[in-house]
Amino acid sequence: MRCVLGVLATLCALFLILSDAVDPSNFKTCDQSSFCRRSRKVQSSGSKYALIPGTLNTYADSLTADLVNKENHHQFAFKLEALVGSSFRLQIDEKQPLKPRYRVEHALKGQPQTGRIRVQRETDGEIVITSEGNKAVIHGDPFRVDFYENDVLVVSVNAKNWLYFEHLRQKSQEPPAAQAEHENQQEQDAAVETPKAADAIDDPGAWEENFKSHHDAKPYGPEAVALDFSFPAAEILFGIPEHADSFVLKSTSGTDPYRLYNLDVFEYIVDSKMALYGSVPVIYGHGPQRTAGVYWQNAAETWVDIQTAETNVVSSLVNFVSGSRKSPPPAAHFMSESGIVDAFILLGPKPLDAFKQYAALTGTHELPQLFSLAYHQSRWNYNDERDVTSVSAKFDEFNIPMDTMWLDIEYTDGKRYFTWDKFKFPQPLTMIKNLTELGRHLVVIIDPHIKRDNGYFFHNDCTERGYYVKTRDGNDYEGWCWPGAASYPDFFNPVVRDYYASQYALDKFQTVTSDVMLWNDMNEPSVFNGPEITAPKDLIHYGNWEHRDVHNLYGHMHLMGSFAGLQQRDPNQRPFILTRAHFAGSQRYAAIWTGDNLADWSHLQHSIKMCLTEATAGFSFCGADVGGFFGNPDAELLERWYQTGIFLPFFRAHAHIDTKRREPWLFPERTRLVIQNAVLKRYSYLPLWYTAFYELEQTGEPVIRPLLAHYPLDKEGFAIDNQLLVQDRLLVRPVMQQGVSKVDVYFPAVDDKKNGDLWYDVDTYQRQEKSGYVSVSVDEYKIPVWQRGGSILPKKERQRRASTLMINDPYTLIICLDRQGKASGSLYLDDEKSYAYRQGQFIHVNYEFANGQLVNRFIGKPKYKSDAWIERIVIAGLERVPSGAGITVNGVTQQLEVLPHEGHVVVRKPGVKMDVDFALKLNY
Ligand SMILES: *[C@@H]1O[C@H](CO)[C@@H](O)[C@H](O)[C@H]1NC(C)=O
Numbered sequence: 001m002r003c004v005l006g007v008l009a010t011l012c013a014l015f016l017i018l019s020d021a022v023d024p025s026n027f028k029t030c031d032q033s034s035f036c037r038r039s040r041k042v043q044s045s046g047s048k049y050a051l052i053p054g055t056l057n058t059y060a061d062s063l064t065a066d067l068v069n070k071e072n073h074h075q076f077a078f079k080l081e082a083l084v085g086s087s088f089r090l091q092i093d094e095k096q097p098l099k100p101r102y103r104v105e106h107a108l109k110g111q112p113q114t115g116r117i118r119v120q121r122e123t124d125g126e127i128v129i130t131s132e133g134n135k136a137v138i139h140g141d142p143f144r145v146d147f148y149e150n151d152v153l154v155v156s157v158n159a160k161n162w163l164y165f166e167h168l169r170q171k172s173q174e175p176p177a178a179q180a181e182h183e184n185q186q187e188q189d190a191a192v193e194t195p196k197a198a199d200a201i202d203d204p205g206a207w208e209e210n211f212k213s214h215h216d217a218k219p220y221g222p223e224a225v226a227l228d229f230s231f232p233a234a235e236i237l238f239g240i241p242e243h244a245d246s247f248v249l250k251s252t253s254g255t256d257p258y259r260l261y262n263l264d265v266f267e268y269i270v271d272s273k274m275a276l277y278g279s280v281p282v283i284y285g286h287g288p289q290r291t292a293g294v295y296w297q298n299a300a301e302t303w304v305d306i307q308t309a310e311t312n313v314v315s316s317l318v319n320f321v322s323g324s325r326k327s328p329p330p331a332a333h334f335m336s337e338s339g340i341v342d343a344f345i346l347l348g349p350k351p352l353d354a355f356k357q358y359a360a361l362t363g364t365h366e367l368p369q370l371f372s373l374a375y376h377q378s379r380w381n382y383n384d385e386r387d388v389t390s391v392s393a394k395f396d397e398f399n400i401p402m403d404t405m406w407l408d409i410e411y412t413d414g415k416r417y418f419t420w421d422k423f424k425f426p427q428p429l430t431m432i433k434n435l436t437e438l439g440r441h442l443v444v445i446i447d448p449h450i451k452r453d454n455g456y457f458f459h460n461d462c463t464e465r466g467y468y469v470k471t472r473d474g475n476d477y478e479g480w481c482w483p484g485a486a487s488y489p490d491f492f493n494p495v496v497r498d499y500y501a502s503q504y505a506l507d508k509f510q511t512v513t514s515d516v517m518l519w520n521d522m523n524e525p526s527v528f529n530g531p532e533i534t535a536p537k538d539l540i541h542y543g544n545w546e547h548r549d550v551h552n553l554y555g556h557m558h559l560m561g562s563f564a565g566l567q568q569r570d571p572n573q574r575p576f577i578l579t580r581a582h583f584a585g586s587q588r589y590a591a592i593w594t595g596d597n598l599a600d601w602s603h604l605q606h607s608i609k610m611c612l613t614e615a616t617a618g619f620s621f622c623g624a625d626v627g628g629f630f631g632n633p634d635a636e637l638l639e640r641w642y643q644t645g646i647f648l649p650f651f652r653a654h655a656h657i658d659t660k661r662r663e664p665w666l667f668p669e670r671t672r673l674v675i676q677n678a679v680l681k682r683y684s685y686l687p688l689w690y691t692a693f694y695e696l697e698q699t700g701e702p703v704i705r706p707l708l709a710h711y712p713l714d715k716e717g718f719a720i721d722n723q724l725l726v727q728d729r730l731l732v733r734p735v736m737q738q739g740v741s742k743v744d745v746y747f748p749a750v751d752d753k754k755n756g757d758l759w760y761d762v763d764t765y766q767r768q769e770k771s772g773y774v775s776v777s778v779d780e781y782k783i784p785v786w787q788r789g790g791s792i793l794p795k796k797e798r799q800r801r802a803s804t805l806m807i808n809d810p811y812t813l814i815i816c817l818d819r820q821g822k823a824s825g826s827l828y829l830d831d832e833k834s835y836a837y838r839q840g841q842f843i844h845v846n847y848e849f850a851n852g853q854l855v856n857r858f859i860g861k862p863k864y865k866s867d868a869w870i871e872r873i874v875i876a877g878l879e880r881v882p883s884g885a886g887i888t889v890n891g892v893t894q895q896l897e898v899l900p901h902e903g904h905v906v907v908r909k910p911g912v913k914m915d916v917d918f919a920l921k922l923n924y
Pocket of ligand 1: 385386389427428430431434
C-alpha cells in the first residue's frame with residue numbers, strides 16, 4: 001500500500017479492488033539506471049584488465065598485486081586472502097582513489113579468520129595459491145582467478161572479462177558528450193559499440209540522474225563496480241534474496257537482471273526479478289558433485305544478471321553428461337553502483353558446507369525464545385485494549401493455542417513511537433499484564449521514521465543533537481511516511497544507535513515491560529514521497545558517506561540499535577525482533593517476513609519459495625503473513641495458508657486495515673476446526689523447531705532446507721520449491737492449490753540409481769519406499785508431511801493455550817526406522833527464555849536406535865534441571881510387534897507396555913527424566 005491518507009480510504013479501497021498488483025513503473029528498470037546500463041554493456045564488448053608484472057607481494061595469509069585497466073591505464077589494488085574453512089576473499093579497490101570508496105561494515109559477524117597460504121609461480125605466468133588443500137590460480141592477462149575445491153574448478157572469477165570498475169574522477173575531466181544522440185544509438189545497436197564506449201564519460205546519467213520527478217545530484221559521478229562469477233561444477237544457481245521468484249534463479253537474458261535494492265513494494269508481483277524489502281547478495285552454484293557460493297559484499301544498489309547452463313533447466317539436467325558440458329556453465333554478473341569489489345568465495349563442497357561457510361562469515365540467528373516459534377496473532381490493527389483482551393479470550397474459548405498478540409502503528413499517539421494512544425490504550429501495563437498472566441506476549445511496532453513535531457521528545461532530541469540523516473546541503477532530510485512529515489535517524493552513527501537503544505530502557509519507555517517484543521517495519525527506509533518510495537541517494541550519512549553507498553544497510557543499522565536496546569533493557573532475555581528490510585548479517589538480530597503479500601494462491605506458493613531462498617542466505621527465521629496482507633482470503637485459502645504457515649519457522653497471521661476481520665472463529669466451524677488442527681500440530685512440533693534453531697546457532701545449518709541440501713545428486717529435485725525439508729527429518733509438501741483432492745509429492749533420490757529414503761506419513765505412518773512423484777489424496781485437514789526413515793524427533797502432545805505453559809510438559813519421541821532398522825536424532829531444551837544456556841544451562845541429547853534398542857547420548861554435560869520427562873515413544877518400521885520393552889536406568893530395569901497400532905507401536909510411559917541416561921530394549 002500504502003493507502004496513506006484516511007480521507008482517501010474509499011479511493012484506496014477502490015484501488016485495492018481494481019489493481020492486482022503494484023505499478024512496476026514506480027520502480028526503475030536497468031535501463032533507467034545509468035550504472036546498470038553501463039555495467040551491463042560490458043557483456044557485449046568485454047573489458048581489459050591485467051595484473052602488472054612485478055607488483056606481487058605475498059604474506060602469510062594473502063597476496064596483493066596491482067591491476068591495470070589497459071584501456072585507460074587506471075591502476076587498482078588487488079588482494080586475495082585465504083580464510084579458514086575453505087573460503088577465499090578477493091578485493092579490488094582503486095590504488096589511489098580521489099577519495100576513499102565505501103567498504104561495508106557491520107555485515108560480517110567479526111573479522112574473518114585467515115588461513116595460511118603457499119604461493120607458487122608457474123612458468124606460464126600463472127600464480128597458484130594453495131590453502132587447506134584448495135587452490136586459487138591467478139591468470140595475469142587477461143585477469144582471471146580460478147578457485148578449485150580439491151582440484152575441481154568450482155568458481156571462476158572474471159572468466160567472461162566483465163570486470164568493470166569506474167574510477168573516481170574530476171567532473172571537469174569529463175566533458176559531457178552529445179548525449180541524446182548517443183543514447184539513441186546505444187538503445188538501437190548495443191552490439192556494435194566499441195569497448196571504449198563502455199566508459200562512463202559518455203553516459204548521460206553519469207553525473208546526474210532523474211527518475212520521474214526526482215533528481216539525483218551524483219556529485220561524485222560514475223563509480224560502479226561489476227564482476228562476473230562462473231560456476232563450472234554447477235547446473236543451477238540459487239540465492240540473492242529477496243525476490244518473489246522461483247528457488248532456482250532464472251536466466252536474465254531478454255529480461256531485467258535480478259535487482260537488490262531495499263524497497264517498500266506493496267502487493268508485489270510474483271515470478272518477478274524486481275527488488276523487494278531485503279537484499280542478501282549471496283549466490284550459490286550447485287551440481288551433483290559440488291556446491292560453491294559467492295558473497296558479494298556491497299551495500300549499494302546492485303543488479304545481478306544470471307546466465308543459466310541452458311535455457312531449459314530441466315532438459316539440460318536430463319541431458320547433462322558429466323565432464324562434457326555442451327554450453328557455458330551458469331554464471332552471475334554482479335553490478336553495484338558504488339563501493340569496492342569485495343567477494344567471498346565459498347568452496348563447499350556440499351550444500352550444507354557452503355551454507356555454513358556463509359554463516360561463519362555473517363553469523364546466524366541466536367536461539368530465539370520458544371514463544372517466538374509459536375503462533376503470532378497480528379492485524380493492522382487491534383483497535384484498543386478491549387479488542388486485544390477479547391481476541392485473546394476468544395482463542396481460549398475456541399481452544400486454539402496462541403502466544404503473541406501484535407500491535408501495528410495505530411497503538412501509538414499519532415505515529416510517535418515510544419508513546420501510546422491514550423484513548424484507545426489508557427492502561428497498557430494492565431493490558432500487557434493481562435496477556436503475560438496467560439503466558440502470552442505482546443509485540444509492538446516501532447518504525448524508523450520520526451514524526452517532525454516539536455512537541456515530541458524524540459524529534460527534539462534528534463534535531464538538537466544532529467541525529468537525523470542529512471541532505472547534501474547539510475539540513476535534516478524530511479520525507480513523508482506514516483506520521484506525515486518525518487525524518488530518519490542516522491543509525492550509521494554509533495552515538496545515534498546508543499541513543500536509540502537507550503529509549504527501550506524501562507525507565508524511559510515506561511509503558512511496556514521486558515516481555516514486550518519488537519517489530520521494525522518500513523526500514524528500507526520507506527519514504528512515501530521519495531524516489532522509488534525510498535530515500536534519495538544523495539543524502540549524507542555519518543562518516544560523510546552518501547546514502548547511495550549504504551542504502552541496503554539502513555535497515556540493518558536500525559536493527560543493531562533495536563537489538564542493543566532490547567538486550568540492555570533486560571540482559572537476561574533473548575530479544576525477539578521482526579524486520580522487513582534486511583541485508584547480509586541481519587539474521588543475527590531479527591526474524592524476517594516476506595512483507596506485504598496478497599491473499600491469493602500464488603502468494604501462498606511463493607511464501608515457501610521465498611523462505612527457502614532466504615534460509616540458504618542465513619535467514620532461517622522466515623515466514624509470510626498467513627492469510628495474505630492485502631485482500632480477503634476465502635475459507636479454503638485461509639485454511640491452506642495456516643497449514644502451510646505452520647511449517648515455516650516464523651508463523652504469524654496478519655492483515656491490512658482495510659480487510660475484513662479474519663480471526664478463525666469468524667469463519668464457519670469447519671474452517672475454525674481445520675485451523676485449530678493446524679495450530680495444534682505446530683505446537684506439537686515446537687521441540688523440533690527449538691532444537692533446529694539451537695543447532696542452527698551452533699553449526700550454521702539452516703532450519704528449513706531445499707531438497708538439494710540432502711539429496712545433492714537428485715537433479716530432478718534441484719528445482720522443486722513447493723516442498724521443503726525441516727532439517728533432515730521432515731519432508732513437507734503443503735496443499736497450495738485451490739480445490740484439489742490430490743497433490744503430487746516428489747520423494748528425492750539418494751543416488752543416481754533412483755534409490756530413495758523410506759518416508760513415513762506423520763499422520764498414518766504409511767510408508768513411501770521409492771523415489772519419484774507420488775500422487776497423494778488430501779482432504780481439507782490433510783497436510784502432507786513425512787518423517788524420514790532413520791530419524792528420531794521430539795514432540796509435545798498436550799494441548800495448552802500458549803507455548804510458555806508447556807515448558808515442563810512431557811515429551812514424545814517419534815522414531816522412524818530406516819531399512820536397517822536404525823534411527824537417530826537430537827533434542828535440545830533449556831529455560832526457553834534467557835541466556836543461561838550460554839553458561840551451559842541446557843540439555844542437548846542425541847537418541848540412537850539400533851537392534852531393537854534405544855539409547856541416549858548427551859552432547860555436553862546436561863546441566864539444565866527440567867521437570868519434563870518422556871511420556872511416550874513411538875516406533876514405526878519394526879518388522880514385528882514386540883511383546884514389551886525394558887527400560888534400564890541406573891542399573892535398574894523396569895518393564896513397559898508396548899501397544900500395537902496401524903504402522904507403528906507405542907511404548908507407554910518410559911517416565912524417564914530428560915537429564916538421565918537410559919537404555920530401552922524391545923522384547924520379543
Ligand atoms: C484486564 O483483564 C480484566 C479481566 O479480564 C479486564 O476486565 C480488563 O478490562 C483488562 N484490562 C485491560 C487494560 O486490558
